[in-house]
Amino acid sequence: MYAIVDIETTGGHASANGITEIAICIHDGNEVVQRYETLVNPGKDIPVYIQALTGISNEMVQQAPYFKDVAYDIYNLLQGQIFVAHNVNFDYSFVKYHLGAAGYDLQCNKLCTVRLSRKIMPGMPSYSLGKLCHHIGIGNSARHRAAGDADATAELFTMLLNSDKDNHIPEALKQRSKEQVLPPNLHRRFIEKLPPTPGVYYFHDNKGKVVYVGKAVNIKKRVASHFSGNNSGAQRQEFMRNIHQISYQECGTELMALLTEAVEIKRLWPKFNRSQKKLEFNFGLYTYEDQRGYLRMAVDKRRKYSTPVHTCSSLLEGHNIMLKLIETYQLCPKFCFIQKNNDTCTGAGQEYCACTGHESAEAYNYKIQQAIEGLKQALPTFAIRDEGRTNDEHSCILIEKGRLYGMGYISHYFDANNISQLKNYLTPYPGNDYMHNMIINHADRYPWKKVDFAEIARMA
Known part of the structure; x- marks a missing residue:
């Protein structure tokens, strides 16, 4: 009945x-x-x-x-x-x-x-x-x-x-x-053609516009999971009504899928993606020159249209980085806003510190520049080489000086030790702090997948 x-x-x-x-x-x-x-x-x-x-x-x-x-x-x-x-x-x-x-x-x-x-x-x-x-x-x-x-x-x-x-x-x-x-407007053929492989999938509305981008270790299984259950919330109901088509791209590994998803969300800005639209590090190290000509360094919230000399995920992380710089380069803790009282400077110079005027702006600013250069030099350059979409290729992600250069797929036999040659086979992509942190953490977890160009240079 x-x-x-x-x-x-x-x-x-x-x-x-x-x-x-x-x-x-x-x-x-x-x-x-x-x-x-x-x-x-x-x-x-x-x-x-x-x-x-x-x-x-x-x-x-x-x-x-x-x-x-x-x-x-x-x-x-x-x-x-x-x-x-x-x-x-x-x-x-x-x-x-x-x-x-x-x-x-x-x-x-x-x-x-x-x-x-x-x-x-x-x-x-x-x-x-x-x-x-x-x-x-x-x-x-x-x-x-x-x-x-x-x-x-x-x-x-x-x-x-x-x-x-x-x-x-x-x-x-x-x-x-x-x-x-299944959503009422989605034909089952879109589900049937999905592969059980890592990749990125796209939900399209009735006009073909992408309204959601997702990543998966198994595209077919992940897409099917969106349609299970009877969630009665407004977002899900509207979400289901707007799905008319599904497309996808295979990515070889979960990390490639994660990065591609992040790139595509930024590129397409889909209606129903919310979590990654604001996934950025919230703090940075900034420098500015005061009225006396001294460069000051401070941890501050990320500001739109500003470029920090270094990014960090929290105020605590920023302060810890600053403390190391103060110790290594003998910076003034008052000029770095770590010491905020009127007591004698606790830095290496103490009463002869820049904050008392005993150290010239030129000499102190040189130390700040050394600290900034030290931060840049500490940024890693490496590639992650991993499984590809087929047996005769590898996926490859290149980080250059701590920033994503690009990613793509190379031949199973390609020697990835030459960074200049490798770049010719990769597609440049805009990175963000979320992506950079993800790649660096992955390299730390799976060091055997990492191609360290600094180590290669030392051995040459």
Whole structure:
């Protein structure tokens, strides 16, 4: 038996919105054998634009039962049936969420009439319920009302059952089938062609624009994980509705996938990527000249359009670097803003320090320049050589003076010891602190993958 469901709500996601009306048509595979419908008091005001869309006003639901009062009847109608709806994940997420809040755990197989219509009735100009029904001659005098839309969906479902010559419906209902959890606008062929390899994948909207970029050790498995579960949050619901196509690129290793993902997020700025848009080191070491001509060095928050002489992930890390510079290059702790009281300078010069005027600006500034040069010299230059996309190639990432130069793929037989030659085979990419830190940490964890050019130069 099939339970064909339509709901009207106060908004687009279940966790923050209520149901205002629900209709259920029980279908035996041939016809509708039972109907249920009721208005529901959502416990909150219905937005004006939704009142205009559905015709359901606050006054209409004022005396209607709350969902918890009809949850028992709804649960008993649905449990054990196949839950059918047009864009099923939306309706199911709402009903399951609110039944759960009332103490009922709904567990149903699902069928989406949007997805089934795309398979059984290909080539339609639109698969929205109203336009699809109009095109195939199904009448609906109560659009955007639960009973009218449920009846129209039931009639559409009957037509789909009768037209399903290739057994799409039985296939979708098989226990191992993931068909019903896929986004309504995504054809299964996009999932089937995904490889089980490391790489980056792209979700595209109906216009082909990339709305999400992700990385994976196993592209096929990771993409499928996006569509499991019944998260009722607003972001997930909008996310699922916007996925129309999937593309990908294989990357050879997880690190290559991570770096490519970071590059692509910066390049494409996808709508649903949030975590890496601000993944930058937040502090830096800055220098400036005071009114007396002395160069001062300070740890400060990263400022837009500014270039620090060194970056660090925290204020503590910055202070630790500064303390080492003060000790190594005999800098003034007051001029470096480490000592902030009016006591005698605790630096190597003490009362003869630059802060007392005993050391000239020229002499002190030379030490600052030495400290900056020391920071630069400490920045590593190396490559990471690892597995490629095929057996006859290797992936390669080049860090030059602590910054990402580029990455790419080289022949299995290529000698990567010459940095100038290696650059000819790599694609330059803009790096950021997140990427540089990731690469350096990876090299520390897997030293046998590292090609150290400084060590090569010493041995030459």
